[in-house]
Amino acid sequence: MGQIVDIGRRIELVPMDSYFHDIAIALYQQHTTIGPSFLVHTYSRIEDVSQRIQFVVDAMQTLGGMELTESRLLRFPCGTDHQRACKRVFLEACKSDPMQLVESRPDTIFDKKANCDMTVLSYGNGRYQVTANGDESGKERRVSAITGGLIKLGDMITVDEKNSDQVAFPCGCSHDALVGLLLVRAPNVRAVAREQQMTASRGVLSSPSQQE
Known part of the structure; x- marks a missing residue:
């Protein structure tokens, strides 16, 4: 029997990723000992899918000023969830062209x-x-x-x-x-x-x- 892993509560979804085989990618929120953290996840097992997920994670750090925890989850440095803003960061990261350099937006x-x-x-x-x-x-x-x-x-x-x-x-x-x-x-x-x-x-x- 497989072990059930709690990956958190899903708060946002990209049902068809136009940059990678139309896979579904979701953003989950977890409550950890260091505060609210976020997981970018897909159930797809397509080859190189882990690289696509890593691109989205990296893009979220650049676009939203987020950081990685020791558990490889995303969080804001302030320790607050900023959930609505985080959802926007996730969506914009998924829209970013993987063939282009992702840069923070100007003010x-x-x-x-x-x-x-x-x-x-x-x-x-x-x-x-x-x-x-x-x-x-x-x-x-x-x-x-x-x-x-x-x-x-x-x-x-x-x-x-x-x-x-x-x-x-x-x-x-x-x-x-x-x-x-x-x-x-x-x-x-x-x-x-x-x-x-x-x-x-x-x-x-x-x-x-x-x-x-």
């Missing part, structure tokens, strides 16, 4: 609606400010929209009512790489939600015994 994007650059400034202790250059009208509204996007995508919080352009991580630690990743998606959170719904409806992750 500036060009916002088409405001027709100007939007930059996130880090003030330390997990606190960030969204700024817009130029004199284009409506940029304050776009700053507010992007700030709201960061809050939704990263479970960040508003600093105070007087500083509506500032957000922070509840853990009080800086996550610059993670913010750069979230900034790309923050201008259009609705599109992100639609994408996640479509992905979730495409399939499920099944163990080999369930696939027979």
Whole structure:
């Protein structure tokens, strides 16, 4: 009789990996002695699948500023789960072209609606400010929209009512790489939600015994 291993609770799924034989890859969360940790896992036994999983793990470290534990699990250095943000890091890592160098995202994007650059400034202790250059009208509204996007995508919080352009991580630690990743998606959170719904409806992750 085979031994049942608890790999944690599944929190995100890529049902068809377009870069590797359309396999299903999932992200699991575990509660360990050092805090919340994450496992990238697939039930596929295709040759070289371990290399594909390792690529995703490495990409998550680069894109989200995550680190590996002694047990080869992923975690944030602050020890907090940041679950919603971690799910986004996982999805973006799976989208990364394995033939291209994976690099952390910049802290500036060009916002088409405001027709100007939007930059996130880090003030330390997990606190960030969204700024817009130029004199284009409506940029304050776009700053507010992007700030709201960061809050939704990263479970960040508003600093105070007087500083509506500032957000922070509840853990009080800086996550610059993670913010750069979230900034790309923050201008259009609705599109992100639609994408996640479509992905979730495409399939499920099944163990080999369930696939027979």
